[in-house]
Amino acid sequence: MKVRTDEFKARSAETTKNPRRQASLKLVYDGLHKGRIAAAEDTDDWEDQRDRARAIKWHTINNLDYYLDLLDKNVRANGGNVYFANDDAEARDYVLGVAKANNVKTVIKSKSMVSEEIGLNEAFEEAGINPVETDLGEYIIQLAKEAPYHLIAPAIHKTREEISDLIQEVAGGPRQEDPQDLTDTARALLRDEFRKAEMGVSGVNFAVAETGSIAIVTNEGNGRMVTSAPRVHVAIVGMEKLIPSMQDLSTMLRVLIRSATGQRISSYVTVVNGPRKAGEEDGPDEFHLVIVNNGRENLLKDAQLREAMLCLRCGACLNACPVYRKAGGHAYGWVYPGPIGAIVTPVMTGKKVGRDLPFASTLCGACKDACPVKIELPTLLLRLRSDLAEGKADPKEKSSPLLERVSIKAWRFGVQSPMRFALAGRLSSLMMAPLSRGGWVRWLPPPLSGWTKSREFPRIAGKPFRARFRKKQR
Numbered sequence: 001m002k003v004r005t006d007e008f009k010a011r012s013a014e015t016t017k018n019p020r021r022q023a024s025l026k027l028v029y030d031g032l033h034k035g036r037i038a039a040a041e042d043t044d045d046w047e048d049q050r051d052r053a054r055a056i057k058w059h060t061i062n063n064l065d066y067y068l069d070l071l072d073k074n075v076r077a078n079g080g081n082v083y084f085a086n087d088d089a090e091a092r093d094y095v096l097g098v099a100k101a102n103n104v105k106t107v108i109k110s111k112s113m114v115s116e117e118i119g120l121n122e123a124f125e126e127a128g129i130n131p132v133e134t135d136l137g138e139y140i141i142q143l144a145k146e147a148p149y150h151l152i153a154p155a156i157h158k159t160r161e162e163i164s165d166l167i168q169e170v171a172g173g174p175r176q177e178d179p180q181d182l183t184d185t186a187r188a189l190l191r192d193e194f195r196k197a198e199m200g201v202s203g204v205n206f207a208v209a210e211t212g213s214i215a216i217v218t219n220e221g222n223g224r225m226v227t228s229a230p231r232v233h234v235a236i237v238g239m240e241k242l243i244p245s246m247q248d249l250s251t252m253l254r255v256l257i258r259s260a261t262g263q264r265i266s267s268y269v270t271v272v273n274g275p276r277k278a279g280e281e282d283g284p285d286e287f288h289l290v291i292v293n294n295g296r297e298n299l300l301k302d303a304q305l306r307e308a309m310l311c312l313r314c315g316a317c318l319n320a321c322p323v324y325r326k327a328g329g330h331a332y333g334w335v336y337p338g339p340i341g342a343i344v345t346p347v348m349t350g351k352k353v354g355r356d357l358p359f360a361s362t363l364c365g366a367c368k369d370a371c372p373v374k375i376e377l378p379t380l381l382l383r384l385r386s387d388l389a390e391g392k393a394d395p396k397e398k399s400s401p402l403l404e405r406v407s408i409k410a411w412r413f414g415v416q417s418p419m420r421f422a423l424a425g426r427l428s429s430l431m432m433a434p435l436s437r438g439g440w441v442r443w444l445p446p447p448l449s450g451w452t453k454s455r456e457f458p459r460i461a462g463k464p465f466r467a468r469f470r471k472k473q474r
C-alpha cells in the first residue's frame with residue numbers, strides 16, 4: 001500500500017473544513033470513546049486486568065523467538081502450514097501462490113489490517129482474482145476504493161447518503177436510505193459471494209502459541225463464515241499478535257473488546273485450530289498462517305520503541321485523541337492512524353516518509369489513559385520527535401530549521417547561569433514592551449510568529465520572580 005504520510009498537513013486541513021467528516025468524527029467520541037469508559041467503569045478489577053494484559057504482552061514480546069517457534073510447531077502439529085514473510089511482497093506472493101495452486105477465482109475476506117498493509121486486495125485484482133470484503137465497514141470502503149478510516153470502524157466517516165449511493169451502484173433497484181434496508185441488501189449480495197468463494201482470508205486478533213490456534217473477534221459472524229466455509233483458509237497475522245496460552249487469551253479478550261467497542265464480549269469469538277480433522281463436519285481442507293514482519297523488527301530492536309509492539313489494535317487511543325478526531329483517519333496516510341499510527345508508521349515504513357506524524361499530537365496523554373495495555377504513547381512520540389530533530393532518523397536532514405536550533409542553543413546557554421538567565425529575562429521584557437498590551441503580546445516577529453498565530457504570549461515580567469521574592473523577604 002502506498003505510504004502518503006508526507007501529506008498529513010494538507011489532508012488534515014481538508015478534513016477540518018469538511019462538516020460531514022467532522023460530524024462523523026464526533027461519533028468516534030460519543031459512541032466508541034464513551035462506550036469504553038462506561039465498560040471500564042463497569043468492570044471492578046479493570047486496572048488489574050490492564051496490568052495483567054500488559055505483563056502478558058511484555059513477556060511475549062521479550063521472548064518472541066521462543067513463542068514464534070512454539071506457534072510454528074503447534075500450527076504444523078494441527079495440520080496447518082506456516083509461512084514467515086519478511087516484507088509485504090513476500091506475504092503477497094505466498095498468499096497468491098496458495099490461491100493459484102487452488103485455482104481460486106473468488107476470495108472472501110474478514111477484516112484484516114495486515115492485509116491492508118501488504119496491499120493484498122490490489123494483488124488479487126492484478127492476478128484476476130476477485131477479493132470480497134465481508135465485514136460491512138470494509139465492504140463499504142472496498143466499494144468506495146478507499147483505505148480504512150479507523151482501526152475497528154473502517155467506514156465511520158461515510159454518511160448514510162454516501163453508503164446508499166455505493167450500495168445502489170452494485171445492487172441496482174430503488175435507492176435505499178434506511179440503515180436496516182442497506183444492511184439487508186449488503187447481506188444478500190455477500191451471501192452469494194460466501195457460497196461461491198474457494199478461499200477465505202482472515203486477520204487474527206490473537207495467535208496462541210501453546211495450542212497453535214488463532215482467535216478472531218467479530219460482531220457480524222463473517223469471520224466464522226470466512227474461516228469455515230471455503231476449502232482454503234489463509235490467516236494473516238502481524239508478529240506482535242502472539243500470546244503464550246489459552247488462559248492468557250481470556251484476559252486479552254476482556255481488555256480488547258471493552259476497549260474497542262465498549263462491549264463485555266463481542267457477538268462472535270472464533271477460535272480456529274487448523275484445517276478440518278477426520279470426522280469433523282466444518283472447516284477448510286487447507287489452513288495457512290502467514291506471520292508478517294514488514295518493518296516490525298525496527299520496533300523490536302529498539303529497547304524503547306519496542307513497547308509499541310504491545311498494541312492490540314483496539315482503536316481506543318484514536319477515539320481519545322483530539323488530533324485524530326479533527327484530522328481524520330486518512331490524513332495519516334497509511335493503514336494505522338491515530339497516536340499508535342503516528343509511532344508505528346514512521347518506524348515500520350522508514351522515518352523519512354512519516355516525519356510529520358510524531359508531531360501530530362498535543363501530548364495531552366489521553367491516548368495512554370485509554371490504552372488497555374498502558375503503552376507510553378506520548379513518551380514514544382517525544383522520542384521520535386527527538387530523533388527527527390537531532391537528525392538521528394535521517395542524518396542528511398534535520399527536521400527543525402537552523403534558526404530554531406540556534407535559538408534553542410542560545411536558550412540553553414542562557415539558562416545555564418543565573419546571571420545570564422536574569423539578563424536574558426530583562427532584555428526580553430524590554431524588547432516585548434512595545435509589542436504588548438495589558439501584559440499580553442498579540443504579535444511576535446518571525447521566527448517566533450507561529451506562537452501568536454492562534455494565541456497570545458504573556459509578556460515576560462520586567463522584574464524577575466527571584467528579585468521580587470527577595471524584596472518581599474526583606
Ligand code: SF4
Nearest residue numbers: 311312314315317371
Ligand atoms: S496503542 Fe493501545 S489504545 Fe491504541 S490501538 Fe494499540 S492497544 Fe489500542
